[in-house]
Amino acid sequence: MLDIRLIREDAPAVKARLATRSGQYADLIDLILACDARRRESETRVQHLRAEKNRLSKEIGGIKKSGGDSSELEAQVKGFSEEMEDLGRTASELDAEQRDLLLRVPNLPAPGLPEGHDADANVAIRHWGEPAPMNPEDHVAIGERLGLFDLERAAKISGSGYVLYTGAGARLERALINFLLDLQTRAHGYTEIAPPVLVRRECMEGTGQLPKFEDDMYGFDEGAAFLTPTAEVSLTNIHRDEILQESELPLKYTACTPCFRREAGSAGRETRGMIRMHQFDKVELVKICTPEQSEAELESLTGDAEKVLQLLQLPYRVLELCTGDIGFSSSRTYDLEVWAPGQGGYLEVSSCSQFGDYQARRMNLRYKNNEGKNVFCHTLNGSGTALPRLYVALLETHTKPGGPLILPEPLHPYFGASQIG
RNA sequence: GGUGAGGUGGCUGAGUGGUCGAAAGCAGCGCUUUGCUAAAGCGCCGUACUCCAAAAGGGUACCGAGGGUUCGAAUCCCUCCCUCACCGCCA
Numbered sequence: 001m002l003d004i005r006l007i008r009e010d011a012p013a014v015k016a017r018l019a020t021r022s023g024q025y026a027d028l029i030d031l032i033l034a035c036d037a038r039r040r041e042s043e044t045r046v047q048h049l050r051a052e053k054n055r056l057s058k059e060i061g062g063i064k065k066s067g068g069d070s071s072e073l074e075a076q077v078k079g080f081s082e083e084m085e086d087l088g089r090t091a092s093e094l095d096a097e098q099r100d101l102l103l104r105v106p107n108l109p110a111p112g113l114p115e116g117h118d119a120d121a122n123v124a125i126r127h128w129g130e131p132a133p134m135n136p137e138d139h140v141a142i143g144e145r146l147g148l149f150d151l152e153r154a155a156k157i158s159g160s161g162y163v164l165y166t167g168a169g170a171r172l173e174r175a176l177i178n179f180l181l182d183l184q185t186r187a188h189g190y191t192e193i194a195p196p197v198l199v200r201r202e203c204m205e206g207t208g209q210l211p212k213f214e215d216d217m218y219g220f221d222e223g224a225a226f227l228t229p230t231a232e233v234s235l236t237n238i239h240r241d242e243i244l245q246e247s248e249l250p251l252k253y254t255a256c257t258p259c260f261r262r263e264a265g266s267a268g269r270e271t272r273g274m275i276r277m278h279q280f281d282k283v284e285l286v287k288i289c290t291p292e293q294s295e296a297e298l299e300s301l302t303g304d305a306e307k308v309l310q311l312l313q314l315p316y317r318v319l320e321l322c323t324g325d326i327g328f329s330s331s332r333t334y335d336l337e338v339w340a341p342g343q344g345g346y347l348e349v350s351s352c353s354q355f356g357d358y359q360a361r362r363m364n365l366r367y368k369n370n371e372g373k374n375v376f377c378h379t380l381n382g383s384g385t386a387l388p389r390l391y392v393a394l395l396e397t398h399t400k401p402g403g404p405l406i407l408p409e410p411l412h413p414y415f416g417a418s419q420i421g
Numbered sequence: 422g423g424u425g426a427g428g429u430g431g432c433u434g435a436g437u438g439g440u441c442g443a444a445a446g447c448a449g450c451g452c453u454u455u456g457c458u459a460a461a462g463c464g465c466c467g468u469a470c471u472c473c474a475a476a477a478g479g480g481u482a483c484c485g486a487g488g489g490u491u492c493g494a495a496u497c498c499c500u501c502c503c504u505c506a507c508c509g510c511c512a
Binding site: 040043044046047048050051053054056057058059060061062064065070071073074075076077078080081095243245368371372374 | 431439440449450466467468471472479480481491492493
């Protein structure tokens, strides 16, 4: 959520920055400004009225104490209350309306981002490894040949967009999860969390999935609860409505959870195999820090995710997303794209973002700084990494046509063997 | 699901209709004294919104949430949420 003061004080600058995103927000800002003006006006009137009422009520208390007759004053105050009811209702309605409008404004892109309205303007800032030549056997064929998973039976159980890992394939998924969590906790210092995957509506608003993207989520009880689309939601909301101590920052959390997405409107796009799923596992990294720390923390977070691909010997590239391609709540994002020889292209396996105080403001997450002031925290997150696409890249990179899957060395102890098939 | 007890400021905890935004203690900040740490004394110390051109200074709201009673509610009533205890059920 943007600071209403910032919008009030410099609406043209806010509009100009939002204009670099995809989507139109200028009208929304105007609505907010109008609402803010009306809200403050009616708030001020209620407050004056209430002040007068409080004053008279105290007077009545004094009169009663000294045994006098206060019935005239009482009648007068009673008249006040009725008048106030309407005004008060208007004020609180406007307040709710303003919050609702503010929740629909995305974060401002950080200064210095490449500008552009779609993915074409993203900038590749580094490459790692040598992309293998096209593999004629893609992960679906490899998985079938080696008996690692069964997409058809998954569809029979749950529909398209689900996977049923089988035998060694299931063990490989579990080995990957353990490898990833151990890496992020032991080598990179994240605290492992096993959170609930059903979250309240407020949490989804806190991180920014709601109110705008409700159609993409699996909701329950008329929108009171949702299956998490990412562990970002539960992890970032751990300290919602809290005031942390500056000395305990940065906080670093990781969790592996299933993620649930409707993927509405994605039918036909990248739907073969396990590239786009309604349910998938993902190891998520979340940091809560001070504004001063957040720049460096984004770089190290991205490095923590990259380490996964390096250890698994999977060539990848890092993209800096342009203003039009960053997510709703993000102010800056690096995408990690792993090379998938069976696809002949790159797959996004991690998205590392900095949110500034945008999410913290939504979830009222603050820390007490060394001067004793309460300040909104900065939040960051990134995948470390998504499992199915990592799995795809692993299969397509480390399998020769008709041959076994040769596992990279770091997975051997986790899987209990060095190859499959 | 049932019964009972609770939810007060960063924390602990008093307060059952009227100068209560809320005693006291702890933590924090400042000063003084002695000193290596430490200790003692004194003072300050919630948040949000809003008014004023700004500062100074006002005002309003907030004692789990929402409603109600009343001239006036942390305090009385109702509903809901959460926590704890016991019972039931259950992986």
